[in-house]
Amino acid sequence: MKPTIALVGRPNVGKSTLFNRLTKTRDALVADQPGLTRDRHYGHGKVGGKPYFVVDTGGFEPVVDEGIMMEMARQTLQAVDEADAIVFIVDGRVGITPQDKLIAQRLRQTERPVWVAVNKVEGMNRGVVTADFFELGLGDPVAISASHGEGVRELIGEVLDGFQVDTDDTEADHPKFAVIGRPNVGKSTLVNAVLGEERVIAFDQPGTTRDSVYIDFERNASHYTIIDTAGVRRRGKVNETIEKFSVIKTMQAVEDANVAVLVLDATQEVSDQDARLASFVLETGRALVVAVNKWEAASAEQRDRIKREISRKLAFLEFARFHYISALAGQGVGDLFKSIDAAYAAAMVKLPTPKLTRALQLAIERQQPPLSGRIRPKLRYAHQGGMNPPVIVIHGNALEQVPDSYWRYLEHCFIKTFKLQGTPLRVQYKRSDNPYEGQAGGGKKPR
Numbered sequence: 001m002k003p004t005i006a007l008v009g010r011p012n013v014g015k016s017t018l019f020n021r022l023t024k025t026r027d028a029l030v031a032d033q034p035g036l037t038r039d040r041h042y043g044h045g046k047v048g049g050k051p052y053f054v055v056d057t058g059g060f061e062p063v064v065d066e067g068i069m070m071e072m073a074r075q076t077l078q079a080v081d082e083a084d085a086i087v088f089i090v091d092g093r094v095g096i097t098p099q100d101k102l103i104a105q106r107l108r109q110t111e112r113p114v115w116v117a118v119n120k121v122e123g124m125n126r127g128v129v130t131a132d133f134f135e136l137g138l139g140d141p142v143a144i145s146a147s148h149g150e151g152v153r154e155l156i157g158e159v160l161d162g163f164q165v166d167t168d169d170t171e172a173d174h175p176k177f178a179v180i181g182r183p184n185v186g187k188s189t190l191v192n193a194v195l196g197e198e199r200v201i202a203f204d205q206p207g208t209t210r211d212s213v214y215i216d217f218e219r220n221a222s223h224y225t226i227i228d229t230a231g232v233r234r235r236g237k238v239n240e241t242i243e244k245f246s247v248i249k250t251m252q253a254v255e256d257a258n259v260a261v262l263v264l265d266a267t268q269e270v271s272d273q274d275a276r277l278a279s280f281v282l283e284t285g286r287a288l289v290v291a292v293n294k295w296e297a298a299s300a301e302q303r304d305r306i307k308r309e310i311s312r313k314l315a316f317l318e319f320a321r322f323h324y325i326s327a328l329a330g331q332g333v334g335d336l337f338k339s340i341d342a343a344y345a346a347a348m349v350k351l352p353t354p355k356l357t358r359a360l361q362l363a364i365e366r367q368q369p370p371l372s373g374r375i376r377p378k379l380r381y382a383h384q385g386g387m388n389p390p391v392i393v394i395h396g397n398a399l400e401q402v403p404d405s406y407w408r409y410l411e412h413c414f415i416k417t418f419k420l421q422g423t424p425l426r427v428q429y430k431r432s433d434n435p436y437e438g439q440a441g442g443g444k445k446p447r
Helices: 015-023 068-080 100-107 126-136 152-160 188-195 241-256 272-284 300-313 333-347 353-366 404-418
Strands: 004-008 041-045 050-056 085-091 114-119 178-179 213-219 220-230 260-267 287-293 322-324 378-386 391-397 427-432
Touching: 004 015, 015 041, 015 050, 015 085, 015 114, 015 152, 041 152, 041 213, 050 152, 085 100, 085 126, 085 152, 100 114, 114 152, 126 353, 152 391, 178 188, 178 241, 188 213, 188 260, 188 287, 188 333, 213 391, 213 404, 241 272, 260 272, 260 333, 272 287, 287 333, 322 333, 353 378, 353 404, 378 427, 404 427
Parallel strands: 004 050, 004 085, 085 114, 178 220, 178 260, 260 287, 287 322, 391 427
Antiparallel strands: 041 050, 213 220, 378 391
């Protein structure tokens, strides 16, 4: 079992920088602005052959009792309860603060082992910098520089020494799905409904989620990873640098996922931004499930309107399944998983070459490619060229003369034959070379 290490501390002490250093990623947003991280953020790391989970948390404000800062503090306390060990990060350049003392008092009440990491000590006398932090009463402080990596390996090695760590961290393939949509459509509420707990902050304020949060869980003995993402507004409204990074993280999450769950708001119109998000999913080739949320709050008129708009504005998503749900009430969430499983299976399907070629021949028997002048293109055989999305490569002659409409016809035939519900399909062609082309005297291609 991998131990879980929670990173806690007041805002802007370098928790996300240390998280990125430990996971060797850039998964956590980092900027010189307090309060950037809001939800718990999980990652995987390994040092000396020992794997572990690490949890990045929001800035801990232990005395607030309302608003988003209270929600962040609650998330931090939940991370502390879940953790096997806690790394309490303080700022060596600022020194000990009254808030550090309050956090230390709260951490002393836990039964978890706590290490004090004095961050930002590059170029400083470590003995002098760490001396003040003995006052916290949490053992010997460890001097580190998260941005430069100084002392980090030694710190985590010391934390892991107290655990029996299973070095076999091989993980089976499993569905990874990203929940995407415009701000305030109920993405985080849906994530919490899926997990059965308030795992991410769901606040009645657009833009509450700023980072992409990866969460592993099990449902009906099956393993999944769900990704809660920041709401994506239309480009003209994305002004703050932090929000621009959040949009990038959402796009990266879609590319990293197997399935995207596009959340729409049943009480609002289907916007151009919804269509652009769906188009991005289609361009990346990811499987897609559409969840029309807040169905219980929509009037009969609003329900009729959004169905008409889906038919008109999202007609290009005919391969995807649509669900009308209430994340707040938990209605329809179970059915959503059936479509996620089906979309994942379709995206990762393995198609044998004989079956693909037979499906191609049956499609040609029903409708041959149109003549191009006096030449009719020859489609000879097909094989699979990739997964997520499935790619089918067709070999033959004069394939560049086949019109786009016929390629779309073949796509529909393959989707119908192999029941590829929920994923886009890519059909590519590869022209067979003429061995006599370019030789002196020409010559004819043998029949």
